[in-house]
Amino acid sequence: MSWTDERVELLKKMWGEGQSASQIAKELGGVTRNAVIGKVHRLGLSNRATGAAPAKSEPKEKPAPAPKAEAKPKPAPKTEPARPAPAPTAEAKPAAPARRQIIPAGQPLPPQPSANEISPEALAKVNEIEKKAKKLTLMELTEKTCKWPVGDPATEDFWFCGLPVEPGKPYCEAHVGVAFQPMSSRRDRRR
DNA sequence: CCCTGATTCGC
DNA sequence: GCGAATCAGG
Numbered sequence: 380m381s382w383t384d385e386r387v388e389l390l391k392k393m394w395g396e397g398q399s400a401s402q403i404a405k406e407l408g409g410v411t412r413n414a415v416i417g418k419v420h421r422l423g424l425s426n427r428a429t430g431a432a433p434a435k436s437e438p439k440e441k442p443a444p445a446p447k448a449e450a451k452p453k454p455a456p457k458t459e460p461a462r463p464a465p466a467p468t469a470e471a472k473p474a475a476p477a478r479r480q481i482i483p484a485g486q487p488l489p490p491q492p493s494a495n496e497i498s499p500e501a502l503a504k505v506n507e508i509e510k511k512a513k514k515l516t517l518m519e520l521t522e523k524t525c526k527w528p529v530g531d532p533a534t535e536d537f538w539f540c541g542l543p544v545e546p547g548k549p550y551c552e553a554h555v556g557v558a559f560q561p562m563s564s565r566r567d568r569r570r
Numbered sequence: 571c572c573c574t575g576a577t578t579c580g581c
Numbered sequence: 582g583c584g585a586a587t588c589a590g591g
Contacts, residue, residue, distance in 0.1 A: 381583090382582085382583085399573085399574065399575085400574080400575065401573080401574080410584085411584070411585075412574090412575090413584055413585060413586080414583075414584050414585085415584095416574095416575060416576070416577095416584090417576095417577095417582090417583065417584050417585090418582090418583080418584085419575090420575095420576075420577085421582070421583080425575090425576085523572080523573085543572085543573060543574085544572090545572090546571060546572045546573080547571090547572085552591095
C-alpha cells in the first residue's frame with residue numbers, strides 16, 4: 380500500500396478527530412500504526428491532546444491549526460447525581476458522521492450502572508472525558524472499548540463512550556470510577 | 571499486559 | 582519517503 384491522496388486525506392481527517400494511530404491504521408488497512416505515525420510526522424501534523432502529551436520545550440510550527448473547543452473549568456455544572464448524562468448533546472463538531480438512530484423502542488431507561496452518591500471529582504472527570512468519547516454504536520463496541528452508555532437510548536443522542544478501556548474492565552478509567560462504587564460512603568450510615 | 575505516540579535508521 | 586524496531590510513557 381502506498382500513501383495515495385485519499386489515504387492521506389483520511390489520515391489527516393481521523394488524526395484531526397483525535398483517532399489513535401492504531402485506529403487509523405485499522406481503518407486504512409494495509410498499514411501498521413507505526414506507518415501511520417511515521418506519516419503523521421512526515422506530514423508535519425503531530426501534536427494532539429491524547430493520553431500522552433509531552434510538552435516539548437521546542438517551538439514547533441503548526442501549519443494545521445486544529446479547531447479545538449476548549450472548555451473552561453466549569454462550562455456546564457450539571458449536578459447529575461446518578462445517571463451518566465441524559466443531557467442534550469447538541470454540540471458543533473467539525474466532522475461528526477451522522478449516526479443513524481438506534482433502538483426506536485420507547486422503553487424506560489435500562490438499568491444503568493449508577494450510584495446515588497458518587498464523588499464529585501469522578502463525575503467531573505466523566506463529564507470531561509465524555510467530550511472526547513468516540514461515540515460508538517452498539518455494533519462498534521469491542522472488548523477494548525468503554526461500554527458506558529451515554530444519553531437516552533430512545534433518542535439519537537445515544538452512544539457508547541468507546542474510549543480505551545481499563546484493561547480487564549468494561550469501562551474506561553473515568554467510567555470505571557463511577558461504575559464501581561465500593562459502596563463505602565453509603566454503607567456507613569449509622570441508622 | 572494493555573495501550574499510546576516519538577524516534578531512529580536501514581531500505 | 583517509508584515503516585519496522587525501538588524507545589518512552591500511561
